Amino acid sequence: MYGRRQERAQFFRHHGFRCTLPREVILDILYKTKSHLSAEDIYFKVHPIYPQIGLTTVYRTLDLLNKMELISRFDFGDGKARYELIKEGDTSHHHHLVCRKCNRVIDYTDFMKEETRFIKKIEEVLSKKHNFEIDSHKIHFQGLCSKCKSEGR
Amino acid sequence: MYGRRQERAQFFRHHGFRCTLPREVILDILYKTKSHLSAEDIYFKVHPIYPQIGLTTVYRTLDLLNKMELISRFDFGDGKARYELIKEGDTSHHHHLVCRKCNRVIDYTDFMKEETRFIKKIEEVLSKKHNFEIDSHKIHFQGLCSKCKSEGR
DNA sequence: AATGGTAATGAAAATCATTTTCATTAAGGA
DNA sequence: TCCTTAATGAAAATGATTTTCATTACCATT
Secondary structure, eight states: OOSOHHHHHHHHHHTTOOOOHHHHHHHHHHHHOOSOEEHHHHHHHHTTTOTTOOHHHHHHHHHHHHHTTSEEEEEOSSSSEEEEEOOSSGGGOOEEEEETTTOOEEEEOTTHHHHHHHHHHHHHHHHHHHTOEEEEEEEEEEEEOHHHHHTOO | OOSSHHHHHHHHHHTTOOOOHHHHHHHHHHHHOOSOEEHHHHHHHHTTTOTTOOHHHHHHHHHHHHHTTSEEEEEOSSSSEEEEEOOSSGGGOOEEEEETTTOOEEEEOTTHHHHHHHHHHHHHHHHHHTTOEEEEEEEEEEEEOHHHHHTOO
């Protein structure tokens, strides 16, 4: 969906939004980049190629993509929001280990089968109990990364 | 530990910090309040009784308590950090449902037995694999709360 | 292909949570 | 009680994000 211009354009229009250059470019960068990008990160990636695209637009686009549930927003404790594309298929589903000292983030994909089973069960119960429409979940481990551990806390 | 002044004082000293009035008062408020408080929330709760305690000190104290792992920091998407006391015993262990529209937070404690089993297993594997010292985890469901669902997204 | 209504943009200014600075205060060990 | 120094408070600074507003450019319609 994200790979082809035509599909992207349709996706925006389906949601009642226009497909513009900044939106295409930003979505493209998120598509091509694995790591967890902040608005500024994206701005500096975009700027050399499209210097007319401003930081404000990056913020607005990230907000839009988030509302469209194309991307997820994370807080890893470094004072800026970070974003990741939500890809289709189970292959990319992952969660994070976050170092509470240096804020380093490690992605993991272990135990996803079991997780899915477990999460599905909770979701069923919670969504009924609280009349809540659950559409995503995040799991987040905190602690000390190898580097910070060896340097002493 | 948090209930008695003597214990609190010792706890601070054990960690090499002084036990001061602001620290006692702020810890006390966190102890007595169930909900997820922001620095400002705490400041306004403190202020009528101890007007000499400033917002800066609230921020600094929350930072300290967080580093001492007495409290946890959360981002529920409303632009301010929120904090919760980490209580002892299994009874208070819980996670959150967060509405992506109005940022309402619902605590849940369902399936904690199974969760503990599941999380313990993941932690063992991940901590070895990444040489990471895991000391806590967060689970976070996102979606629409009953109110926002009925009002139409 | 040209047009027009309007959503989207960019630059600058504003906002707001959080952090820093620095002079003053007060823990708590000696 | 004294003294060292960590902790505090007020004000200023910072930095991420949002708002404002005049301009641009999608894209449905002609």
